[in-house]
Amino acid sequence: MQLTYHTDYSLRVLMYLAIQRERVVNISEIAERYRISRNHLVKVVHALARGGFIKTRRGKGGGIVLARAAEEVNLGDVVRYTEGPLKPVECFDIERNRCLIANVCGLARVIAQACGNFFATLDGYTLADLVGHREGLRRALRARPPGSKRVEQTCRLSPRSERRLGAIAPDNAQRGHG
Amino acid sequence: MQLTYHTDYSLRVLMYLAIQRERVVNISEIAERYRISRNHLVKVVHALARGGFIKTRRGKGGGIVLARAAEEVNLGDVVRYTEGPLKPVECFDIERNRCLIANVCGLARVIAQACGNFFATLDGYTLADLVGHREGLRRALRARPPGSKRVEQTCRLSPRSERRLGAIAPDNAQRGHG
Numbered sequence: 001m002q003l004t005y006h007t008d009y010s011l012r013v014l015m016y017l018a019i020q021r022e023r024v025v026n027i028s029e030i031a032e033r034y035r036i037s038r039n040h041l042v043k044v045v046h047a048l049a050r051g052g053f054i055k056t057r058r059g060k061g062g063g064i065v066l067a068r069a070a071e072e073v074n075l076g077d078v079v080r081y082t083e084g085p086l087k088p089v090e091c092f093d094i095e096r097n098r099c100l101i102a103n104v105c106g107l108a109r110v111i112a113q114a115c116g117n118f119f120a121t122l123d124g125y126t127l128a129d130l131v132g133h134r135e136g137l138r139r140a141l142r143a144r145p146p147g148s149k150r151v152e153q154t155c156r157l158s159p160r161s162e163r164r165l166g167a168i169a170p171d172n173a174q175r176g177h178g
Numbered sequence: 179m180q181l182t183y184h185t186d187y188s189l190r191v192l193m194y195l196a197i198q199r200e201r202v203v204n205i206s207e208i209a210e211r212y213r214i215s216r217n218h219l220v221k222v223v224h225a226l227a228r229g230g231f232i233k234t235r236r237g238k239g240g241g242i243v244l245a246r247a248a249e250e251v252n253l254g255d256v257v258r259y260t261e262g263p264l265k266p267v268e269c270f271d272i273e274r275n276r277c278l279i280a281n282v283c284g285l286a287r288v289i290a291q292a293c294g295n296f297f298a299t300l301d302g303y304t305l306a307d308l309v310g311h312r313e314g315l316r317r318a319l320r321a322r323p324p325g326s327k328r329v330e331q332t333c334r335l336s337p338r339s340e341r342r343l344g345a346i347a348p349d350n351a352q353r354g355h356g
Contacts, residue, residue: 001179001180001181001261001264001266001293001296002179002180002265002266003179003266003267003289005268007267008267008268011267011285012277012279015279015283015285033278034277034278034279035276035278075288083179086179087180088179088180088181089180089181089185089186089189090183090186098213099190099212100211100212100213100318100319101190101193101212101315101318101319103314103318104311104314104315104317104318105193105308105309105311105315106307106308106309106310106311107189107193107308110253110299110300110303110307110308111181113299114295114296114297114299114300115179115296116299117292117295117296117298117299118179118292118293118295118296119292120295121288121291121292121294121295122288122292125288129284129288130283130284130285130288131283131284132284133282133283133284136281136282137279137282137283139282140278140279140281140282141278141279
């Protein structure tokens with residue numbers, strides 16, 4: 001049983017932003033600190049912005065921030081969004097299903113119930129619950145605390161990325177994944 | 179969130195055997211009825227036998243049967259066995275983990291709890307619960323009811339496959355996944 005790397009990286013981005021609180025962060029910084037591909041993170045950030053979990057800031061010193069407080073970001077909402085339509089077994093994928101017994105087999109109902117309980121567990125937690133060890137996380141990522149000097153090496157979103165992302169207003173953000 | 183094809187096919191094999199009750203079935207028959215690769219099924223059957231979920235019968239008319247009644251085959255046991263060690267996110271894979279915050283991040287505990295609730299749901303069901311529509315499944319698979327004439331086209335396990343599988347005695351079967 002595996003979650004996608006898209007979900008894994010999305011949660012890492014959200015956690016990174018959570019420990020920065022209000023500081024605007026650029027994608028390259030997150031990629032560098034986690035030592036993962038910036039290209040992967042660009043796609044992840046675009047999706048998180050579309051889903052209303054983060055906001056983008058344009059112009060000089062631009063980047064991304066959480067769309068709302070970590071305590072208000074429900075983990076079930078995040079993972080349902082990043083995983084997309086559940087396809088734990090073939091018969092859940094209507095377009096690709098080739099299982100001949102899909103209509104008379106009791107498996108789908110049981111697996112759907114198990115997945116429901118998986119997400120119901122996540123619904124009991126928020127992003128804030130993942131970053132309780134805020135200082136330990138900062139040390140592990142060598143992240144600067146809020147208010148400290150910005151790193152000179154910056155990587156603002158390109159105009160094209162900004163166009164693809166759009167600057168998401170809090171109102172839209174709320175609707176984005178509501 | 180996805181289960182492996184190994185789990186998906188394992189459950190299909192067990193369901194096929196369940197609707198056959200005591201009839202010894204060969205791998206080619208199952209591959210033909212589900213229209214899936216016999217090569218995949220050979221690996222699946224080897225694993226199910228190693229896990230003690232099925233028994234192999236050697237010689238003329240040989241093949242496989244459930245190691246015990248479908249009502250005694252717990253779904254949680256099956257899926258835990260076929261999925262192997264859980265690696266829903268990178269930090270669960272000690273050998274391959276490269277996440278820098280694994281030791282200070284709260285995600286693993288939450289995901290582990292969610293996975294626990296996923297499997298706890300499966301623990302509430304048996305193989306028998308998946309094949310309640312026995313006649314509908316037989317029609318969908320065009321499977322013959324117990325006691326009916328065997329299909330002439332047979333594919334007994336090869337001596338090599340038999341050696342790799344071994345004939346699993348019920349006692350061993352019980353221990354195999356207990």
